[in-house]
Each structure stands twice: as structure tokens, then as C-alpha cells.
Amino acid sequence: MTVLDNLWYLADEAGxxxxxxxxxxxxxxxxxxxxxxxxxxxxxxxxTVANRIRENGLPYGSHTLVYRDSGALLLVRHEGVDxxxxxxxxxxxxxxxxxxxxxxxxxxxxxxATYEGLGILGRxxxxxxxxxxxxxxxxxxxxxxxxxxxxxxxxGEISEARWFTELPVDTRxxxxxxxxxxxxx
Numbered sequence: 043m044t045v046l047d048n049l050w051y052l053a054d055e056a057g058x059x060x061x062x063x064x065x066x067x068x069x070x071x072x073x074x075x076x077x078x079x080x081x082x083x084x085x086x087x088x089x090t091v092a093n094r095i096r097e098n099g100l101p102y103g104s105h106t107l108v109y110r111d112s113g114a115l116l117l118v119r120h121e122g123v124d125x126x127x128x129x130x131x132x133x134x135x136x137x138x139x140x141x142x143x144x145x146x147x148x149x150x151x152x153x154x155a156t157y158e159g160l161g162i163l164g165r166x167x168x169x170x171x172x173x174x175x176x177x178x179x180x181x182x183x184x185x186x187x188x189x190x191x192x193x194x195x196x197x198g199e200i201s202e203a204r205w206f207t208e209l210p211v212d213t214r215x216x217x218x219x220x221x222x223x224x225x226x227x
Contacts, residue, residue, distance in 0.1 A: 049089065053175040056095035063099025063178045064165070067139070071160035075225070077218050080167040088170035091177065098133055101168070101177035104143040105130025107161045107219065108153070110186050113227050114205040117213060118150045122199050126206075126213045128181055131197070143182050151203040152192030155184035161222050164215070183226065 083091065091101045105128045108116040117126040129150040133142030140157055147155060161183030167176045191203040209216055 049085075049092075049173055052089065052092045052096065053173050056092040056175040056177065059096050060099040060175075060177045063139075064163075067160060067163055067178065067180055071163075074160040075162045075218055075222050076165070077162070077215070078165045078167065080169065082169045085170050088168055088173060088175070091168050092175045094132075095175060095177040097135070098139075099178045100133060100139070100180070101166055102179055103130050103132040103146065104139040105179070105181045106143045106147045106155065106157075106184050107181050107222060108147065108151070108155050108184050108186050109223070109227060110189060110205060112207070113223065114207045115209065115219060115223060116151055116153070116186065116191075117204060117206055117209070118193070118200045119202040119204075120199055120214075121201050123214065124212070126204075126210050128215075128219070129200075129203070130181070131199075139180055140182055143180075147184075149195050150193060150200045152194055153189065154187040156187055157182055157184045159183055161226065162215070162218055164218075183222070 095101050107128050118129050120127045129147045130143055131146040133139055162181035164179030165176055166179055193200050193203050
């Protein structure tokens with residue numbers, strides 16, 4: 043089998059896992075916002091992302107959209123992408139998607155929240171040299187129980203956590219976050 047065949051097989055396995063994860067999330071939740079993005083990536087990045095997706099359907103892990111009663115949303119500054127993002131990251135093999143999101147929220151912002159369901163469900167398509175794969179990006183909605191922020195990110199990717207009533211221009215998936223807030227709050 044050639045290298046191209048191996049990459050095709052990996053992409054196929056990743057797609058099957060993404061399909062299972064997507065249907066499980068969609069079946070367990072209702073009233074969430076969906077969106078789709080397509081990214082063209084290098085061959086090595088494609089392999090990395092497809093391997094992640096093959097594990098649990100998630101290229102970027104599981105995330106939490108945390109809000110305060112005032113309507114302010116929690117964002118963290120991710121230095122790797124140089125943007126404000128919702129807290130989240132990789133899910134460990136012994137965690138559910140929600141448990142992974144909760145752990146990441148603790149690490150990246152140091153707060154507790156009450157999870158209410160799925161707020162946003164993204165589909166991220168990846169392309170590279172004729173290969174295609176896709177993964178799921180679940181963003182759970184949660185109401186903040188505590189509001190004093192403290193970043194304790196073991197990966198060192200998050201430099202700051204902050205509450206926003208007006209989302210910065212450099213917020214990843216800004217339109218979807220604003221749409222969710224308008225609909226939910």
C-alpha cells in the first residue's frame with residue numbers, strides 16, 4: 043500500500059468517526075446553532091488532524107460557551123491562533139465530551155459553570171492534495187457559577203481570560219457566538 047493509500051484510509055476512518063460523533067451529539071441535543079467551515083491544510087497537518095478525528099470525531103476538542111446573567115461571554119486569548127476563543131481543547135480517552143470541555147474550562151479560566159446543553163455544533167472540513175476529512179466541533183452552553191478568572195493552562199497556549207459584553211473583532215467564530223447569544227439570552 044502506498045503512502046497515498048494510507049492517507050486515504052486514515053481520512054476514511056476519520057470521516058466514519060466524525061459521522062458517529064455528529065449523530066450522537068445531534069440526537070442528544072436540540073436547539074443549537076450549526077455552522078460549517080472548510081480549511082485547506084498541508085499534508086502533514088492533514089495527517090495530524092485526521093488522526094485526532096479518528097480518535098473521537100473532534101479535530102480541536104470540546105469547548106464551552108460560558109455566559110453570565112448579564113449576557114457577558116467568557117473568552118480566552120489563544121496565543122497559537124492569536125485570537126480570542128471560547129475555552130476548550132482536547133478530550134482525553136477516559137472523558138466524555140462534556141467532561142473534557144469542563145476540565146479545559148477549569149484549566150483555561152478557573153471557573154465553575156452549570157452545563158445546559160449544546161450551544162453550537164460546527165463541522166470543519168479539511169482538504170489536502172485531493173484528500174478530504176471532516177470533524178465535529180461541539181461547543182456546550184453553560185451558565186457561570188463563579189466569575190473570578192484564573193488561567194492555569196498546562197499547555198501554555200492561553201495567556202488571558204476575560205468577560206466580554208462586546209466581542210472583540212478578532213474573536214474566532216464571532217458571528218456564531220453573537221447569533222447564539224441573541225437567540226439564547
